[in-house]
């Protein structure tokens with residue numbers, strides 16, 4: 001008989017789907033295995049000891065084993081329930097948006113320990129600064145896209161590779177940032193271009209290069225918040241075929 005492969009790890013619950021009357025599929029993001037989806041048998045029974053720990057966003061200690069094609073959850077106990085985030089609908093919506101973005105952007109069993117750390121850190125910060133949940137959500141989205149290799153830096157012109165001067169630049173629909181002289185060489189009307197203030201470029205680069213905690217100290221102007229949100233969404237939806245379900249909930253609050 002093939003030997004069972006048992007493992008202990010920790011994870012953050014990204015998604016829960018019911019299966020029949022008693023079972024659930026639970027998707028975790030773990031530092032050791034990346035995203036994994038396990039079958040949790042019997043957890044919908046009232047008598048299940050694991051049931052109370054299984055809730056979206058919880059950080060849990062888990063024990064699993066793997067058959068040839070399927071992970072099974074045997075133990076689950078929560079380390080952190082993020083009670084402050086779950087106290088209000090707007091911060092719940094922000095937390096769920098991050099969970100869904102990670103679920104949609106990652107593949108099963110491709111571990112990126114840095115991604116687990118940033119998810120954990122972001123939920124801890126949202127828990128502590130729950131009033132700042134929307135800004136934390138947008139910063140995290142950008143950090144995620146960077147870890148996954150979808151965004152790098154905005155210090156150089158995407159065409160001539162020269163360092164961008166400390167003035168405005170231009171943003172092309174093709175996700176390129178252009179300097180003024182490359183813009184002049186473009187045939188008019190070839191691409192729709194949007195002018196980017198240097199202060200926005202500087203903020204984008206600051207977010208990409210600094211730890212999450214430092215970005216909370218930034219003096220955010222409303223205009224900047226809107227720019228950062230648009231910027232994150234463009235890169236997100238460049239890589240996804242359809243909108244995240246939780247996007248609608250964000251608009252309600």
Ligand SMILES: [Zn+2]
Nearest residue numbers: 157160179182
């Ligand atoms: Zn250029």
